Each structure stands twice: as C-alpha cells, then as structure tokens.
Amino acid sequence: MDLSLKVWRQTSQDAPGEFKTYEAKDVSPDASFLEMLDEVNEHLNGIGEEPIAFDDDCREGICGMCGVMVNGHPHGPQDGTATCQLHMRKFSDGDSITIEPWRATSMPVIRDLIVDRAPLDRIVEAGGYISINTGAAPDANVITIPKEAAEASMDAASCIGCAACIAACPNSAANLFTAAKIGHLSLLPQGQPERWSRVVAMVETMEEYFGSCTNFGECETACPKNISIDFIAMMNRDFVKAQFKNVTKTGQ
Amino acid sequence: MTEDTFTLDAKIPEGPIQEHWDKHKFDAKLVNPANKRKYKIIIIGTGLAGASAAATLGELGYEVEVFTYHDSARRAHSIAAQGGINAAKNYPNDGDSIFRLFYDTVKGGDYRSRESNVYRLAQVSNEIIDQSVAQGVPYAREYGGLLDNRSFGGAQVSRTFYARGQTGQQLLLGAYQALARQIELGTVRLHNRSEMLDIVTKDGRAVGVIIRDLVTGEVTPHSAHAVMLATGGYSNVYFLSTNAMACNGTAVWRAHRKGAFFANASFTQIHPTCIPASDEHQSKLTLMSESLRNDGRIWAPLEEGDYRAPNNIPEEERDYYLERQYPAFGNLAPRDVASRAAMRILDENKGVGPLKNGVYLDFKDAIARLGKAKIEERYGNLFEMYERITDEDPYSVPMRIYPAPHYTMGGLWVDYNLMTTVPGLYALGEANFSDHGANRLGASALMQGVADGYFVIPYTIGEYLADWLNISPVPTDDQAFTEAVAEVDERTERFLSINGNRSVDDFHRELGKIMIEYVGLARHRDGLQKAITEIKAVHEEFWKDLKVLGTADSLNQSLERAGRVADFLEIAELMAIDALNREESCGGHFRLEHQTEEGEARRDDEDYAYVAAWEWKGENWPQTLHKEQLEFEYVALSQRSYK
Numbered sequence: 001m002d003l004s005l006k007v008w009r010q011t012s013q014d015a016p017g018e019f020k021t022y023e024a025k026d027v028s029p030d031a032s033f034l035e036m037l038d039e040v041n042e043h044l045n046g047i048g049e050e051p052i053a054f055d056d057d058c059r060e061g062i063c064g065m066c067g068v069m070v071n072g073h074p075h076g077p078q079d080g081t082a083t084c085q086l087h088m089r090k091f092s093d094g095d096s097i098t099i100e101p102w103r104a105t106s107m108p109v110i111r112d113l114i115v116d117r118a119p120l121d122r123i124v125e126a127g128g129y130i131s132i133n134t135g136a137a138p139d140a141n142v143i144t145i146p147k148e149a150a151e152a153s154m155d156a157a158s159c160i161g162c163a164a165c166i167a168a169c170p171n172s173a174a175n176l177f178t179a180a181k182i183g184h185l186s187l188l189p190q191g192q193p194e195r196w197s198r199v200v201a202m203v204e205t206m207e208e209y210f211g212s213c214t215n216f217g218e219c220e221t222a223c224p225k226n227i228s229i230d231f232i233a234m235m236n237r238d239f240v241k242a243q244f245k246n247v248t249k250t251g252q
Numbered sequence: 253m254t255e256d257t258f259t260l261d262a263k264i265p266e267g268p269i270q271e272h273w274d275k276h277k278f279d280a281k282l283v284n285p286a287n288k289r290k291y292k293i294i295i296i297g298t299g300l301a302g303a304s305a306a307a308t309l310g311e312l313g314y315e316v317e318v319f320t321y322h323d324s325a326r327r328a329h330s331i332a333a334q335g336g337i338n339a340a341k342n343y344p345n346d347g348d349s350i351f352r353l354f355y356d357t358v359k360g361g362d363y364r365s366r367e368s369n370v371y372r373l374a375q376v377s378n379e380i381i382d383q384s385v386a387q388g389v390p391y392a393r394e395y396g397g398l399l400d401n402r403s404f405g406g407a408q409v410s411r412t413f414y415a416r417g418q419t420g421q422q423l424l425l426g427a428y429q430a431l432a433r434q435i436e437l438g439t440v441r442l443h444n445r446s447e448m449l450d451i452v453t454k455d456g457r458a459v460g461v462i463i464r465d466l467v468t469g470e471v472t473p474h475s476a477h478a479v480m481l482a483t484g485g486y487s488n489v490y491f492l493s494t495n496a497m498a499c500n501g502t503a504v505w506r507a508h509r510k511g512a513f514f515a516n517a518s519f520t521q522i523h524p525t526c527i528p529a530s531d532e533h534q535s536k537l538t539l540m541s542e543s544l545r546n547d548g549r550i551w552a553p554l555e556e557g558d559y560r561a562p563n564n565i566p567e568e569e570r571d572y573y574l575e576r577q578y579p580a581f582g583n584l585a586p587r588d589v590a591s592r593a594a595m596r597i598l599d600e601n602k603g604v605g606p607l608k609n610g611v612y613l614d615f616k617d618a619i620a621r622l623g624k625a626k627i628e629e630r631y632g633n634l635f636e637m638y639e640r641i642t643d644e645d646p647y648s649v650p651m652r653i654y655p656a657p658h659y660t661m662g663g664l665w666v667d668y669n670l671m672t673t674v675p676g677l678y679a680l681g682e683a684n685f686s687d688h689g690a691n692r693l694g695a696s697a698l699m700q701g702v703a704d705g706y707f708v709i710p711y712t713i714g715e716y717l718a719d720w721l722n723i724s725p726v727p728t729d730d731q732a733f734t735e736a737v738a739e740v741d742e743r744t745e746r747f748l749s750i751n752g753n754r755s756v757d758d759f760h761r762e763l764g765k766i767m768i769e770y771v772g773l774a775r776h777r778d779g780l781q782k783a784i785t786e787i788k789a790v791h792e793e794f795w796k797d798l799k800v801l802g803t804a805d806s807l808n809q810s811l812e813r814a815g816r817v818a819d820f821l822e823i824a825e826l827m828a829i830d831a832l833n834r835e836e837s838c839g840g841h842f843r844l845e846h847q848t849e850e851g852e853a854r855r856d857d858e859d860y861a862y863v864a865a866w867e868w869k870g871e872n873w874p875q876t877l878h879k880e881q882l883e884f885e886y887v888a889l890s891q892r893s894y895k
Contacts, residue, residue, distance in 0.1 A: 012806060030530045032641075038535055038757070045755045045810065050801045053809055055323065057496040058332045059536050060637060062421055065327050078640075085640040110467055111807040118444070121324050125436040129429035130388045134308040134706045135379070137386035141343060144397030154390040154415060157422060161326055190388050 001027050001093035005040065007052055008100045010109050013116075017109065019098075029089035033076065034059060034066065036088055037099075053112040061085040061224060064160030067167070068113045069100040074164035074222040082162065082224040102167035106209040117163050119209040120177060127201035128181040130190050149187050156183035158225045168222035171211035176219040178206045179235035180227050186238060196242040203239050260513070260865055260880040263667040264368045269886055273372045276668065277711050281718035288313035291717050292725055294461055294476040295319070296448045296503050299328035300420070300698060301681025302482030303427035304705025306442075310434030312710060317474065318431070318440060319463055321447040321498060321812075326428045329484060329496040330701060333420025334541035334634065335404060336412035337384075337698040339377035344401050348409040350374045357696060358887040360406040360586050361661070361689020362839035362855065364516070366863070367886055368668060369686045376707040377699050381413055383706060387426040391415050402546050404694035406586035406894075412695045417541050417634040423698055427705070448503050449740045449815065451479065451510045451677065454732040458510075458677035459725065462736050464744075466812065469805040471740050473733035475725040477717055478676045480709065481507060482701075485660035485682040487520065489820045489827065490772070491764025493657035494526055494539040500816035501823045504664050504683050512672035513865035513878060515665035515685035517823065518831035521692055521840050522773050523658035524590035527641055527651075528610040537656040538641055540613070541634055542694040545583045547618035547627065548651070550574050550590070552611045556601040562612055562650045573597060581894040588691040588840045588853070589894060591655035595773050596851065598654075610652035619647065655773060659697060661688040661840065662830070665865040665880070669712035670704060673865075676716060680704040685863070690839025744804045747814040752797030756813040759794050763787065763817070763824055771828050776844045780832040784825060791821040826866060826875065833877065836860045848891070857889050 003024040010017030022044070027036050034056050041051035056066040061082040068083055070076035076086045091097065099113065107115040159180035166174050182199055185191035191198070213232060220229045241247055265272040265279070283291065291314050295306045298320040306318045322328065342348040353374040358365055381399070385391065391413050392400040401410040415422040434440040443463065450462040452473065460475035486501030487493040508514045525540045551570045558565065573593055578585045585593070594611050597603065604610050619627055624647055628635070635646045642652070664672045664679035666686055671678050681701040688696065726732065770776075770783035794817070802808040837846040837853035838860070846854045855861075863880040 028531050028533060030643075031533055032535070035533055035535045039533060042755055042757060045799060045801060048801065051810060053807055057322070057327060057498050058329060059497060060332055060538050061640070062332050062418065063327045063329070063496060065322065080636075081640060085637070087640065087643070089643060114807065117323055121326075121432065121444075124429065125432040129433045130386065131433060132383075132386045132430075133311045134304075134383060134430075134710070137379070137382040140341070140381045140385040141398050143385060145393055146397055147393045147395050150390050150393040153388075154418075154422075157390050157415075157425065158418065160421075161324065184390065185388050188388050188390065190386055 001029065001088070001091065003027055003091065004096040006096065006098045009052070009112055011111060013108050013110055027088050029087070031088045032059065032084060033070070033086040033088065034084050053114050055114050056084055059084040062160060064162040067102060067162045067164055069102065069167065071098050074102070074167045075224050080224060080226045082160070102163055104166050104172035104210070106172065107163060107166065120161055120163060120174070122209065123174065123178055123202055123205050124181060126205035127194065127198040128185070130185060131194060143189055145189060153184050153187040156180045156187065156227065156231050159227055160225060162224060164222045164224060165219035166210065168218040169211070170216055170218065171214055173213040174206050174210040175213040175232045175235070176223065176227060176229060178202055179231040182235045182238070183231040195238065196247040199235060199238040200242050203235070260665065260878055261667065262366060262880060263669060264366070265668070269368060269371045272368050273375055280711055280715045283714045283717055285313055287721060289315055290722065291315065291720070292317065292476040293478050293480065293713070294474060295480045295482060296461065297328065297482035297484065298322070298325035298428070298431065299330040299482060299484055299681060300424055300427055300701030301705045302328070302480070303424065303431045304702050305480060305482060305680055305709050306440050307427060307430035307434050308706050308710045309713070310437070310439035313439065316440040317443070317476065319443045319446045319448055321445065321466060323444050325431055325442060325444070326425060328424060329499050330424045330698070331421045332496065333698050334417045334539065335543035336402065336414035336419045336695040337380065337423065338404065338411050338693070338695040339381045339413060339699065340374055340411060341378055341381060343399060344410045346409045348411050352409065353377060353411065355887055356407050357687070357693060358689065359892060360691055360693040362691050362853065362892055363689065363857070363861065363884060363887070363889050364519070364838050364882065365689030366686055366882060367884060372708070373687050373700060373703050376703045379707055380699060380702050384423055384426050387430060389415060389422045389426045402543060403584055405542055405545065405584045405590065406581070406693040408581070412543070414543065417543065417631055420698055423702060427702065447812065449506065450736050451507050452732050452736045453510050453674060454726055454730065456511070457675040460728065460733060462740050464740070467807050469803070469808070471737055473728040473737055475728045475733065477720050477725055478678065478713060480678040480680055481664065481683050482680040482705065483683050485663065486820070486823050487657040487660055489763070489824050490657040490767045491760050492529060492534060492537050492768070494523060494537050497536060500819065502816050502819045504679065505819040505823055507664060507672065507674065507677060509868050511674045511868070512677055513665040513867050514662070514826060515863050515865045516662040516830065517827045517866065518771065518834065518841050519661035519690050519839065520657060520827070521587060521659040521661060522591045522655045524587055524594055524655045525613060525653045526656035526658070527638065528605055528607065528654040530607070538637065539656070539658060540638060540651060540653055542587070544613060544631060544634060547622070547630070548583065548613040548615050549617060550583055550611055550613050552597045552602045552604065562604070578894045585894045586691060586693060591773060592842060592851070594655055605652045610654045612650035613653045614650035615646065616650070657768070657772070659692055661685065661690060661692055665863065669715055670709055671716065678709060678713070680709060690841055743815070744811065747798065747800050747811055748804060750795065750798045750800070752799050754797050754799055756798065756800065756810055756817050759790060759798065760817045760820065762790055763821060766790070767824055767827070771831055774842050774844050775831050777832065780828050783828045787821065787825045787828060791825070794818065794821060825873065829874065830864055830866065833864060834860055861889070
C-alpha cells in the first residue's frame with residue numbers, strides 16, 4: 001500500500017519544529033509501524049535527508065521505549081497495543097497518517113519524535129520501591145500472598161512506563177503511571193510497611209511535574225497494557241487517608 | 253592463528269565444590285564499611301546484572317556511577333525475558349536440589365562450562381527468589397498463597413518461578429526499584445542516554461571509560477577504581493534476532509581490544525520457538541517463550557509438501573517429532589536439540605506457513621484438557637503478542653514457530669571473581685562467558701544476571717579493591733584519558749566523513765545473512781572459511797561506502813548504529829574463527845562434520861574440553877588463542893541424551 005505521512009521534525013529541544021510530508025511506497029501490510037518508518041528512513045538516508053529520529057528498542061511491546069501519536073491517538077488506533085506492535089494491516093492504501101511526539105510540558109521534545117521522560121524516574125525514586133537491602137530477605141514462602149492479590153498486583157505492575165497515559169491526558173497528568181506503581185506495591189504484604197509514606201512521596205513528586213487528574217479516563221483508553229483507572233481511585237483513597245488520619249505517623 | 257600455552261588462572265577455590273563459595277567468601281579481602289565510600293565503581297548497563305550490582309554496591313556504601321544508553325534504567329533488554337527464573341527451592345517436592353540444578357546446567361551446557369561457577373550459581377539461586385519476593389516481584393501463586401512453579405527445557409523437575417509471561421520485566425523492575433532507592437539516597441549516580449565507547453587502561457589495569465552523551469554528542473572521560481560491564485550479548489550480529497534493536501557488542505569488544513580475552517565467541521543460542529520471519533523488511537524476530545512448551549505440542553506434517561491448513565491435517569498425518577525422537581523430555585528437550593530438530597524438518601521440506609519456514613506449536617490438546625481460561629491465565633500476553641504480529645488467533649490455529657538467534661553464551665573471559673584478564677575490569681551477566689557452556693538452559697539467563705549482580709560481585713570486588721585503599725582514581729586529565737577521548741572523536745569523525753552510498757542497516761543486514769548462513773544453526777569448515785572471507789569483504793566495504801548523515805554534536809541514531817555495526821563486523825570474524833577452531837560439536841555449536849549417526853552433537857572431550865579465550869593482537873588478525881582446561885570432577889562427561 002502507499003501512504004502519505006505527516007511527520008513532526010525538530011532538530012533539538014530549543015529548535016522550532018514543523019510537520020513534513022513524506023510518501024511511503026509499497027508498504028507491506030505485515031510490516032510493523034516502526035518497520036514502515038525504518039523503510040522511510042532508509043529512503044531519506046539515500047536521498048541525503050537525515051532520518052526521522054524515534055525511540056524504540058524491544059519491538060515486542062514490553063520495554064516501553066517506543067510511542068508516538070498516530071493520527072492523534074497515543075500508540076495508534078489499536079487498543080492495548082504499543083506502537084511497535086501496531087501493524088500496517090490496520091491501515092489502508094492511500095491513507096494519510098500524522099505522526100507526532102508525545103506532547104506534555106514536562107516531557108519536552110529532544111529530537112523529532114523523541115521526548116524526555118525523565119520525570120517518570122523521579123516519581124519512582126521518590127518511593128516506588130520496597131526498602132530492603134540485598135541479603136536481608138526471609139525465605140520466599142514465609143510470605144503467603146492470596147492469589148487474587150498477586151494477580152491484581154501483577155495487573156498494575158504490567159505498566160511499561162511508556163507515558164502514553166500522560167500524552168493522552170488533556171491535563172498531562174501522570175496519575176495512571178503513578179497509581180500503577182503504587183498499586184503494584186501496596187497490594188502486596190511486602191509493600192505495607194511503607195504504604196502511606198510511599199503514596200505521599202510519590203504523589204507529591206508527581207504533582208511537581210505533571211497536571212492534575214480530572215477523571216477524563218483517556219489514560220486508560222490509551223494504555224497499551226490496559227491498566228485500569230481503578231488504580232487511580234485506590235491511590236487517591238490511600239493519599240487522602242494518609243493525609244487526614246495521620247497514618248504516616250502511626251504506620252497504619 | 254597463534255596459540256599460547258599460557259594457562260589462564262580461573263582462581264577456582266580448592267576443596268570440595270560444595271564448599272568453594274563459602275571458603276572463597278571467607279578468604280576474600282574485606283573492605284570495612286567506612287572505607288567503602290572511598291572507592292568509586294563504574295557500571296555500564298542497567299539490565300538485571302548492572303542494576304542489581306549497582307543497587308547492591310550502593311547499599312554497601314561504595315560510590316557508584318552507572319551509565320545506560322536508554323532513557324531510563326528500566327528499558328534494558330532483560331525486560332523482555334518471558335518465561336521464568338530457575339531456582340533449586342524444591343517447593344514442588346519433585347526431587348530438585350542445588351546439586352541437581354548444578355548437574356542439569358552443566359549437562360545442558362554440553363560440558364563446556366566451569367563446574368565451580370555453575371555450582372555457585374545453583375547455590376545462590378534460592379537467595380534470588382527470596383530477594384525478589386521481598387522486593388515485591390509478583391510471582392505467580394497457588395491458591396494457598398505459596399509460589400507456583402513450572403517446567404522448562406532440559407529439566408525433569410518444576411523449578412521455574414514466573415510472573416505470567418513477563419518474568420524478566422518484573423525482575424528488572426525489582427532491580428530498577430532497588431536502584432532508584434539508591435539514587436534517591438545519593439549512593440548511586442545514573443547517567444541516561446549515555447553510551448560507553450571505550451575502556452581506558454593505564455599500566456595494564458582498567459581505570460575508567462569514555463562516554464558519549466547521546467543527546468548532545470559530548471564525549472567525556474570518567475575515572476574509577478573498578479569498571480564493570482553488564483552490557484548483555486551480541487546476538488544482533490545476526491541482524492535478525494530476538495534481541496532489542498539497540499543490543500550490541502561494543503562495550504565487550506572495546507574491552508577486548510584493550511586486553512580482555514574473549515571466550516567461546518562462537519557459542520550462540522538459536523532459540524527454537526520464535527515467530528518465523530514474514531518478509532524482507534523485517535527488523536527483528538520475536539520470541540515465544542519456552543514455557544509454552546509446557547502445554548503446547550510441536551509438530552510438522554508427516555508428508556513433505558503438505559500445504560493444507562493445520563486444522564485440516566488429521567491427527568495420524570502429524571509428526572510430533574520431539575515426542576517421537578526424545579520421549580523422556582518430549583517437547584521440553586533443550587533448546588539446541590529442539591532447534592536442530594526443527595532445522596531437520598525444514599531440510600526435509602516439511603516447513604509450514606506462507607514462506608514454508610516454520611513448524612507448529614499446537615495448544616489444541618491443552619485447551620481441551622485445561623480449558624481456554626487456564627491457558628489464557630498462563631500465557632495470555634504471549635498469545636496476544638503472537639496475534640498482533642501474525643494476525644492469527646493461536647487459541648484456534650496452531651502457532652507457527654522457528655529457531656532464531658537469541659542469546660550468546662560466549663563473552664568476555666572472567667575468573668571466579670568475574671574479573672576479566674584486565675585487572676579492575678569485570679564482566680557480569682550475559683556479557684561474560686562462564687556459566688552456560690555451549691548451550692544455556694531456559695530460565696537460566698535471569699538467574700545468572702541477578703546472581704552476578706546481587707550475590708557474587710559484592711563479595712568478590714573487595715579482593716581487588718583492598719589494594720587500592722587511599723589511592724585516588726587516575727585523574728581524567730591523565731594522558732590515558734585524553735588519548736582515549738581523541739581516539740573516540742577520531743572514529744566518530746571517520747564515520748561521518750566516508751560519505752558513501754550505503755546505510756548502516758544495509759551493511760548490518762548483509763553481515764547478518766552471512767552469519768546465519770555459515771555461523772548459525774549448522775556450521776561446516778568450508779562455510780566458515782567462506783564466512784571469514786565474506787565478512788572481511790563487507791568490513792572493507794563498510795569503511796569505504798558507508799553513508800552517515802548529520803553531525804557528531806547532536807542526537808544522531810545512524811551514527812550510534814554505525815559504531816555498533818563496525819564492532820559487530822569484528823566480532824563476527826572472531827565468531828567464525830572460533831567456530832572453525834573448535835573441531836567438534838557441542839551444544840549450540842554444531843559442526844556438520846562432527847555428528848552422531850542420529851544427527852546429535854558429537855563432542856571431542858579429549859581435545860576440546862577447554863575454554864577458547866582469544867587475545868586481541870592488533871588490527872592485523874589473527875588473534876592468539878589461550879586455553880583454559882575444563883575439569884569435570886562432579887558431573888561425569890557423557891554423551892548428552894534426552895531420549
């Protein structure tokens with residue numbers, strides 16, 4: 001199939017950006033979206049124009065490195081699918097496709113389709129862990145965990161940190177990302193000792209960088225791992241509880 | 253090729269193997285807590301080995317600086333490991349033990365790994381499960397709340413712990429979180445989007461690294477008391493592999509050129525269950541976890557040229573060839589064995605799919621036995637991944653699979669302390685060679701990565717550091733650093749100034765084709781010689797006709813790739829040389845000249861029970877071969893049988 005691509009080009013963070021149009025010819029429906037971009041880049045390199053820079057790595061939908069806006073949708077039209085797993089059979093001959101980077105003030109464009117997602121690491125550094133040093137763990141089966149809790153924790157832990165939720169949000173809020181990490185840990189017995197201090201520290205750091213959640217729910221729709229906004233409700237409940245019941249002092 | 257009788261000292265402790273690690277830990281020099289902060293350690297890579305090492309060394313009080321070329325430590329390719337992690341817990345009460353895990357791993361590696369290292373790996377495997385559970389890794393559970401296990405290839409016990417089909421992701425997030433905690437505490441500094449382009453040595457020891465900031469292009473020297481490479485494997489030398497796009501061999505190859513011996517370069521793993529390539533433009537291949545072989549049955553049509561849809565082929569016209577050839581292990585035969593069996597099926601013209609380049613992995617019987625819901629719970633994300641790529645529903649149509657390059661058992665030679673032949677330079681995880689011999693068993697890569705980082709290096713590093721107390725790292729304005737920076741700059745300039753006609757990917761693809769053809773699943777003397785000639789030709793052409801646009805002082809992905817492919821071209825040649833030298837078949841190294849009547853690998857223990865460690869001798873090859881003789885005291889050398 002033949003496609004017309006409108007791609008955001010920007011040489012550096014401070015440089016002005018613009019859309020440029022490229023033709024993608026003879027695209028195989030079995031090619032992935034990023035393989036289609038590879039081909040365009042090979043062509044550009046051949047004619048002396050610098051290839052389009054984009055982030056990617058595993059191309060299996062697990063590393064969270066890739067992610068662009070495809071016709072205004074984070075990761076494109078297919079539900080529960082990262083950009084790298086999107087295949088061209090979802091498009092038709094003659095389609096025009098607009099490709100943009102994630103847009104959020106706290107995630108500036110570094111080049112073309114690449115943005116700086118460092119604030120997500122700052123949120124995890126604020127408390128997205130269980131404080132245990134190597135070597136200090138008890139036998140693994142000393143801690144019994146209800147299967148349901150382990151499964152729910154795993155649902156949250158499936159977050160790949162791609163930032164599609166933030167790109168989808170009209171407020172550029174990072175609540176789904178933050179709530180997923182908090183949910184992963186606070187659903188487990190091991191996560192209980194730091195449950196209240198963790199939620200306060202992570203939410204406060206999140207708010208330093210990102211906008212506020214007003215329950216649009218776009219994040220859930222955009223999430224390539226289908227993470228539920230129920231986790232945001234759980235995070236909010238814990239955050240409020242931590243504030244008003246002074247649980248950070250009493251630990252429960 | 254020149255040979256040296258120089259015997260490599262692996263520093264294996266004396267005495268019974270069960271006591272090696274305890275004794276070694278006791279004998280190792282300690283660094284007292286107040287002194288640890290006087291030492292600076294550089295770690296390259298934030299996968300399982302790198303992140304776990306950085307977190308643990310930070311916890312101990314060392315000053316740690318970590319570099320990753322990703323935007324975040326969480327992206328490393330460990331994250332893509334699917335099936336699980338082995339440990340000798342024996343929770344299922346099915347006869348497992350540390351000795352059995354050790355035994356299976358040595359046998360699975362076709363007797364080309366170092367017994368003492370493997371025993372230590374089996375010993376610490378149990379601590380890994382304890383540690384990761386405490387970190388909050390949400391492993392699969394039984395209804396009673398205890399941990400669940402499943403089986404992997406090459407084992408007759410269930411010792412694999414798993415978190416759906418995302419075990420690597422969850423283990424890496426555990427290590428990443430431990431690392432994040434140390435970053436917050438200020439013991440570790442992380443530099444993201446920073447690629448190591450050279451190792452700096454002075455007076456024969458490693459004193460630092462040269463880093464290029466991938467956003468600004470700035471090249472900077474960094475100095476430390478010790479340098480650790482946890483940079484993974486080099487399967488991308490084949491272009492099409494299951495590795496992530498950026499995985500590369502630059503760090504280990506740069507180290508090799510600075511004096512670190514490169515061991516068993518030709519030992520690569522071609523994984524039997526990957527989705528077959530669909531066309532010419534494919535950029536990578538996707539793994540379907542080995543865990544699927546717990547419930548899926550592998551088959552091909554009995555007759556050649558049977559192009560009916562799989563569900564139209566009746567039961568009696570299907571050949572469940574693994575179950576037929578290896579009744580004891582069946583579909584859970586080890587990877588090298590299963591891959592070669594698939595290769596034979598294609599050779600017999602019984603391949604399936606549009607390009608006739610696969611075999612079936614069928615869940616029909618498992619779905620009938622367990623129900624679709626159970627299969628979905630176990631493998632849901634893998635089935636979904638398959639559907640996205642192939643547009644076929646594996647619940648109703650059998651998956652198509654075929655072997656693809658996946659893992660490299662070869663890597664930098666290290667001693668029992670994980671130190672390379674360059675003092676002060678260490679290699680962890682897939683970057684080293686020591687534990688998997690000629691074939692890695694499934695669910696053992698995660699085990700080795702975290703074992704090295706959490707439980708081995710924190711103990712063994714003291715031995716080297718103790719001698720450097722109160723001696724500052726070499727200053728970065730030392731000539732050793734300024735020269736190294738100049739070399740890196742010069743190389744970058746060279747890539748940009750060739751101004752030829754061909755892209756980096758074009759060369760990479762060409763190299764990959766040579767490698768898979770001649771240094772892939774099956775190797776032959778004539779093919780290997782041909783490969784060496786062809787690799788040299790591509791290499792020469794690369795430096796004449798490469799076209800890299802853009803500048804050095806900005807984010808330039810073609811430039812990044814150019815450096816990696818330039819190193820792949822040299823690694824490829826060493827792989828072929830190593831494969832040519834080894835006149836035997838073992839594990840993933842299958843020489844057509846050396847096979848049994850049944851087509852299995854035939855080892856030559858008399859002449860080749862050694863580690864081939866290659867020393868760089870300058871731009872004019874050949875390199876010098878050093879041998880480390882392997883002793884097998886606890887696992888008797890025998891023809892591997894999985895029948």
